[in-house]
Amino acid sequence: EAQVTQNPRYLITVTGKKLTVTCSQNMNHEYMSWYRQDPGLGLRQIYYSMNVEVTDKGDVPEGYKVSRKEKRNFPLILESPSPNQTSLYFCASSYTGDVSNQPQHFGDGTRLSIL
Amino acid sequence: SQQGEEDPQALSIQEGENATMNCSYKTSINNLQWYRQNSGRGLVHLILIRSNEREKHSGRLRVTLDTSKKSSSLLITASRAADTASYFCATDGGDRGSTLGRLYFGRGTQLTVWP
Numbered sequence: 352e353a354q355v356t357q358n359p360r361y362l363i364t365v366t367g368k369k370l371t372v373t374c375s376q377n378m379n380h381e382y383m384s385w386y387r388q389d390p391g392l393g394l395r396q397i398y399y400s401m402n403v404e405v406t407d408k409g410d411v412p413e414g415y416k417v418s419r420k421e422k423r424n425f426p427l428i429l430e431s432p433s434p435n436q437t438s439l440y441f442c443a444s445s446y447t448g449d450v451s452n453q454p455q456h457f458g459d460g461t462r463l464s465i466l
Numbered sequence: 467s468q469q470g471e472e473d474p475q476a477l478s479i480q481e482g483e484n485a486t487m488n489c490s491y492k493t494s495i496n497n498l499q500w501y502r503q504n505s506g507r508g509l510v511h512l513i514l515i516r517s518n519e520r521e522k523h524s525g526r527l528r529v530t531l532d533t534s535k536k537s538s539s540l541l542i543t544a545s546r547a548a549d550t551a552s553y554f555c556a557t558d559g560g561d562r563g564s565t566l567g568r569l570y571f572g573r574g575t576q577l578t579v580w581p
Contacts, residue, residue: 355508382567393554393573394509401567409568441508448567451497451558455569457508 353378357442357458364432365466372427372461374442380456382448383425387411387438388460394441400425401448432465439463470498470555470572478578485542487575489555490535496558498531500540503552503574512540512553545579552576 355376364370376383384399386409396409400419414436416428425444429436439462443455473488489498497516501509515522515531515538522529528541542549552574559568 384567384569386571391573394571396568396570399567407567443509450567450569451495451499452514454499454511454514455501455509455556457510459508460506 353456355442355444355456355458357440357461359461360459361462363464363466366433367431370429370432370463372429372440372442372463374425374427374458375423376425376442376444376456377423378444378446378456379422380444380446381422382446382450383419383442383444384409384450384455385415385417385425385427386441386443387436388441389438397427397440399448429463432463434465437463437465470557470570472553472555472572472575474575475573476576476578478580479545480580481546483545483579485545485549485577485579487540487553487577489538489540489572491538491555491557491570492536493559494533494536498529498538499556499569500527500529500538501554501556501571503554505551509554542577545577547579547581550577550579 358373381402385397386394388394395411398417400406442458470491499514500512503509526543531538554574556571
């Protein structure tokens with residue numbers, strides 16, 4: 352089954368404790384992206400990757416890191432999480448980075464709570 | 467900053483009624499997409515309409531696009547309880563520089579369909 356898989360689905364942690372949210376897709380997509388969703392603010396793009404070893408900042412990259420060493424994986428790293436990073440996070444992918452011309456495939460989300 | 471803004475923020479109707487949601491955006495676009503998000507799940511692509519199209523249908527969905535007004539509408543006919551979800555429009559940046567990889571989502575319309 353074609354899918355985007357995020358792990359973990361839920362995480363409660365404390366300020367400053369490094370964490371990684373994994374994202375994996377099995378559709379051989381070149382493009383992957385991370386969003387955060389907050390009440391009243393909708394989805395905001397954090398980082399995106401046009402292909403392996405190519406990453407770029409979105410609208411809200413501060414406090415996050417990403418890497419794209421393999422085509423299928425695009426982990427989101429919070430080196431020193433803070434409470435303002437408490438949010439619902441989504442990973443998405445598509446065949447290419449021409450995102451306006453094709454549907455995005457989303458994971459089911461990761462709910463992070465930073466205490 | 468967000469490109470698309472949905473209106474209304476919330477919509478509550480009875481089964482069998484039609485639901486209309488609107489999306490306004492700020493700059494010119496190449497294409498516009500609509501997504502649905504069920505509670506606790508990721509976004510699911512519904513339909514894509516190109517800037518040279520005025521109307522598009524998919525099952526019970528009808529999408530219109532008016533580039534002169536920078537607006538789009540999503541009509542769901544004969545709504546069902548299963549249509550209860552949040553609906554988002556997503557746009558590219560159009561002619562404002564490089565837009566590859568960038569997709570901008572609105573805050574969404576929460577639709578509730580009562581049995």
